[in-house]
Amino acid sequence: xxxxxxxxxxxxxxxxxxxxxxxxxxxxxxxxxxxxxxxxxxxxxxxxxxxxxxxxxxxxxxxxxxxxxxxxxxxxxxxxxxxxxxxxxxxxxxxxxxxxxxxxxxxxxxxxxxxxxxxxxxxxxxxxxxxxxxxxxxxxxxxxxxxxxxxxxxxxxxxxxxxxxxxxxxxxxxxxxxxxxxxxxxxxxxxxxxxxxxxxxxxxxxxxxxxxxxxxxxxxxxxxxxxxxxxxxxxxxxxxxxxxxxxxxxxxxxxxxxxxxxxxxxxxxxxxxxxxxxxxxxxxxxxxxxxxxxxxxxxxxxxxxxxxxxxxxxxxxxxxxxxxxxxxxxxxxxxxxxxxxxxxxxxxxxxxxxxxxxxxxxxxxxxxx
Numbered sequence: 001x002x003x004x005x006x007x008x009x010x011x012x013x014x015x016x017x018x019x020x021x022x023x024x025x026x027x028x029x030x031x032x033x034x035x036x037x038x039x040x041x042x043x044x045x046x047x048x049x050x051x052x053x054x055x056x057x058x059x060x061x062x063x064x065x066x067x068x069x070x071x072x073x074x075x076x077x078x079x080x081x082x083x084x085x086x087x088x089x090x091x092x093x094x095x096x097x098x099x100x101x102x103x104x105x106x107x108x109x110x111x112x113x114x115x116x117x118x119x120x121x122x123x124x125x126x127x128x129x130x131x132x133x134x135x136x137x138x139x140x141x142x143x144x145x146x147x148x149x150x151x152x153x154x155x156x157x158x159x160x161x162x163x164x165x166x167x168x169x170x171x172x173x174x175x176x177x178x179x180x181x182x183x184x185x186x187x188x189x190x191x192x193x194x195x196x197x198x199x200x201x202x203x204x205x206x207x208x209x210x211x212x213x214x215x216x217x218x219x220x221x222x223x224x225x226x227x228x229x230x231x232x233x234x235x236x237x238x239x240x241x242x243x244x245x246x247x248x249x250x251x252x253x254x255x256x257x258x259x260x261x262x263x264x265x266x267x268x269x270x271x272x273x274x275x276x277x278x279x280x281x282x283x284x285x286x287x288x289x290x291x292x293x294x295x296x297x298x299x300x301x302x303x304x305x306x307x308x309x310x311x312x313x314x315x316x317x318x319x320x321x322x323x324x325x326x327x328x329x330x331x332x333x334x335x336x337x338x339x340x341x342x343x344x345x346x347x348x349x350x351x352x353x354x355x356x357x358x359x360x361x362x363x364x365x366x367x368x369x
Contacts, residue, residue, distance in 0.1 A: 004050035004063060012064070016055065020167075023051040055167065099160030099186030100178075102143065102200070106133060106229035106238040110221075113242055115212065117249040121259075121281050121306050123214035127207050130240070133229040134204045136196035141234015143189050143200045150187035155179050160186040200233035210242060215257070215309030218246045252281065257315030258305045262322055265289055270323045280304050280317055287319065295323040 005012050008022040029035065030044040053059045109132055115124065135141050144150060152158045156179035165172050178184035192198030208227055216222070221241045228238030252259045263278065273291030277284050282304055289299070298318050305315025329337065 004054050007046050007050040008054065019051065019054050023047065023055070099156075099158065099182075100184040102185055102187075102233035103141070103235035104231045104233070105236050106201075106231035108238040108241060109228040110241045110243060111208075112245060113210075113212070114245045114247060115216070116247055117252060117254070117259075118281050119212065120216055120246055120254070121214060123307075124212050126210045126212060128210060128242075129205050130208050131203065131205050133201045134206055135230050135234050136193060136200055136202050138195035139193035139200060141200040141230075143193055143196070143198045143233050145191040145193050148191040151190050153179055153182035153186055153188055155181040156186060158186040160184040200235075201230050208240065212242075212244075213309060214307040215311075216244045216246075217254070218244060220244045220309075251279075252317075254306065257308050259315070259317045261317065261319050263287070263289075263299070263319045264322050264324050265293065266324055267326060270294075270321075278319070285317075289321070293321050293323070295321060297321045 005014070008014075008019060008026065010018055010022050014022075026047045027044070030040045030047060035044075053063050109130060111128055111130055113126060113128060138146060142149070153160075156162050160179055160182065161176045161184070162179045163174050163176050165174055179186075182188050189198050193200075196202045208224070210222075210224070212222070221243050224240040224242065226237045227240035230237050246254075252261050254260070259281070261278075263276075265274075269289060270293050271291065273293070274289045276287055276289060278287050279285075280301070285301060285304060287299060287301065293299075298320050301317040301319070303314045304317035307314045326333075
């Protein structure tokens with residue numbers, strides 16, 4: 001790579017003013033608008049890069065110590081970066097002349113709540129304690145000590161931007177950047193609120209009242225707009241998200257909008273049929289077990305399931321039957337069973353269709369019923 005001093009035609013001890021004069025002379029000679037030749041274009045790039053390095057004291061020092069400096073740095077190709085800053089604004093693309101607003105939207109918050117299956121069936125109301133950011137009562141979000149107010153920034157005079165003059169191919173241009181004194185707000189807080197330290201909000205616990213609808217399920221997130229953290233300087237609240245976990249129930253399980261349960265029936269009741277009362281989540285309900293019921297049969301009680309999250313018609317309570325075979329018989333009971341077997345002429349045991357486990361069989365019956 002060509003030596004930067006040689007490219008500009010100056011000595012290594014040249015002053016900044018001599019380097020600037022040399023660059024301007026060569027730029028006028030080699031600029032593509034003046035000299036469209038291909039060789040002139042390449043020389044123009046070299047001249048511009050050499051000037052970028054040597055006009056900056058830190059880069060010049062590194063170059064003199066052996067750092068050649070490439071074209072990939074932020075200062076490559078002369079003042080094009082500064083020209084873009086002039087048109088589009090510096091430091092993140094902010095609009096020149098318009099100060100930032102201290103009030104910003106607060107962050108969203110996530111709260112987890114555990115519900116019982118009964119809560120899911122009927123819906124419930126909860127008052128939940130949330131540790132979050134709330135509006136500072138002392139300053140009401142102004143960030144200032146009571147009785148004081150923000151002051152116009154002495155540096156940017158309220159614009160939130162400061163201007164600086166930089167060198168470019170077109171000569172000196174003026175660019176704008178956020179004011180570092182007021183952080184682009186255009187105002188400063190001479191006397192910050194002692195309660196919130198000038199933030200306009202404080203951490204506190206507050207109570208959020210929630211009406212949780214029927215039909216929710218584990219993993220579901222409910223959104224409560226505007227119930228999250230208050231923003232800096234009293235800005236608008238974020239949203240609160242409620243994540244639901246449903247506790248397992250000892251008797252019932254859920255499948256879509258239906259409730260599932262298993263009913264153990266004695267052999268005599270299975271043979272003769274019976275009527276029994278079971279405890280549903282709505283309270284006691286009468287259930288008829290028809291004569292000759294088999295293990296795996298499903299009995300349905302309409303409208304005793306779950307109300308859909310977006311609907312009004314409740315699902316069903318479906319009860320799978322499990323016939324209990326006695327394992328201990330006295331002499332008289334055994335004699336009665338043997339007499340019953342002779343009278344019914346029951347067939348001998350034989351292979352039949354593949355036998356699933358009871359709960360797998362009930363599950364399939366539940367799904368097909």
